[in-house]
Amino acid sequence: MPKQRPFAVALVTSLCLLTAACADSSTDSKETTDKTDNAAAAKAGYPVTLDNCGVTEEFTKAPSRVVVMNGASVAEVSTLLALGVEDRIVANQQTYGASEVPGRADAIKKLPTGDVKQNDAYDIPREAMLGLRPDLVLSTTSYGYDEKNGFATRDQLQQTGANSYVSPKGCDQDTSGMTIADSYQLLRDMGKVFDVSDKAEKIVADSEKNIAAVAAKVKSEKKPKVMVLFSNMSMGGNDFSSVVAKGIYNDILAKAGGANAFEDASETSFADLSKEKVAATDVDALVVIGYNDPNPGAYAKKLLKEFPQWPAAKNNTYVTLSDSMYLGPSNDLAVEKIAKMLHPDAF
Incomplete structure (x- = not known):
C-alpha cells in the first residue's frame, strides 16, 4: 500500500x-x-502454516524484518541469499568468511548486522533481539531460543508478533542425523514463507541433478576413507575435537564416493579424539572445513606433515571447503569437489 x-x-x-x-x-x-x-495475500498463497518443532507458525504475508541468528552456521543466510530475499534481513549474525559460491561471502559481509553485541553464548541477547522488532527469527537449532542462555524464547517472540523457525534436525540440537534432504527442506520451507516456492524448487532440482551426475560417475569406484574436520577449532578436551563423525557430512561423502574414516568414533556429530587415535587410523584423504579461517589450506598441509604415514599424506590428497559442506543450498558443490579429489580419473 x-x-x-x-x-x-x-x-x-x-x-x-x-x-x-x-x-x-x-x-x-x-x-x-x-x-x-x-x-x-491469499492470491500469493497465504496464509502459510508450518509445524516447526512442535510450534505452529502461521504467516499471513512474507516477512520483512528477518533476524538470522549465529549458530556457527551459514545455512539460513545462504538460503535467503539463494532465494533472492536478502533485502528482508535487518540483522544477520552468520558468516563462514568464505564460500564455494562466487560472491556469496562478499554478499554476506554487506548484510546489516543490527549493530548487535553478542552475549557470552555468542549470539543475540534477548533485549537486543526484541529491540530489532523482527517479524521472523531464524535459528539453526532450538539453542537459539533457550532462555537459560539469555535468548528470547519462541513464546516471547510470538507475543511481540514475530514468527520463529528452527532449521531441519535442529529441534533437539542433535544434528547427527542430518542429510542433504534437510537442506532441501530448509529451501522449501523458506520458499513457502517468502512466496518463492518456484525458485526453491528450481534450486533443489538443479542440486539433485548435479549430485546424481557425480554419483553416477563414481558409483563403481572404491570408497576411500576420509577425515573431515574443522580447521583450528576446539570443541573438546583432546587434540582433535572438531573431527566429524556423523551428520550431513557423511551423506555428502557417500554421494562423492567416499566414507568417513571416523564415523564410528562417536554417536554424536563430532568426535573428540586423541592424537594417538588419529595416528592409528588410515586416512586416504582429508577434507578441511574453514570456519572463519582465512587459510584452511595451511592447516591441511600441517596435518599431512604431522601424519606422514597416512595415504593422504603420501599422495597429498586433500581439499578445503566452507559453506557447501554444511546445511544449506550448495551441497552439490561439496559433492563435486570431493568426488574430483577422490576419483580424478572419473572426470
Missing part, C-alpha cells in the same frame, strides 16, 4: 475536524484497504 504524503495526512485531519462524516469515510477506506491486502 503506497504511503500517504505528510501534506495529504494533514489535509485529511483538518477536514475531519469540520465534519463527522470523515470518520465513516476513514473506516470504509481502511476496510477496503484491509480487504485488498487480504486478497493479495
Whole structure:
C-alpha cells in the first residue's frame, strides 16, 4: 500500500475536524484497504502454516524484518541469499568468511548486522533481539531460543508478533542425523514463507541433478576413507575435537564416493579424539572445513606433515571447503569437489 504524503495526512485531519462524516469515510477506506491486502495475500498463497518443532507458525504475508541468528552456521543466510530475499534481513549474525559460491561471502559481509553485541553464548541477547522488532527469527537449532542462555524464547517472540523457525534436525540440537534432504527442506520451507516456492524448487532440482551426475560417475569406484574436520577449532578436551563423525557430512561423502574414516568414533556429530587415535587410523584423504579461517589450506598441509604415514599424506590428497559442506543450498558443490579429489580419473 503506497504511503500517504505528510501534506495529504494533514489535509485529511483538518477536514475531519469540520465534519463527522470523515470518520465513516476513514473506516470504509481502511476496510477496503484491509480487504485488498487480504486478497493479495491469499492470491500469493497465504496464509502459510508450518509445524516447526512442535510450534505452529502461521504467516499471513512474507516477512520483512528477518533476524538470522549465529549458530556457527551459514545455512539460513545462504538460503535467503539463494532465494533472492536478502533485502528482508535487518540483522544477520552468520558468516563462514568464505564460500564455494562466487560472491556469496562478499554478499554476506554487506548484510546489516543490527549493530548487535553478542552475549557470552555468542549470539543475540534477548533485549537486543526484541529491540530489532523482527517479524521472523531464524535459528539453526532450538539453542537459539533457550532462555537459560539469555535468548528470547519462541513464546516471547510470538507475543511481540514475530514468527520463529528452527532449521531441519535442529529441534533437539542433535544434528547427527542430518542429510542433504534437510537442506532441501530448509529451501522449501523458506520458499513457502517468502512466496518463492518456484525458485526453491528450481534450486533443489538443479542440486539433485548435479549430485546424481557425480554419483553416477563414481558409483563403481572404491570408497576411500576420509577425515573431515574443522580447521583450528576446539570443541573438546583432546587434540582433535572438531573431527566429524556423523551428520550431513557423511551423506555428502557417500554421494562423492567416499566414507568417513571416523564415523564410528562417536554417536554424536563430532568426535573428540586423541592424537594417538588419529595416528592409528588410515586416512586416504582429508577434507578441511574453514570456519572463519582465512587459510584452511595451511592447516591441511600441517596435518599431512604431522601424519606422514597416512595415504593422504603420501599422495597429498586433500581439499578445503566452507559453506557447501554444511546445511544449506550448495551441497552439490561439496559433492563435486570431493568426488574430483577422490576419483580424478572419473572426470
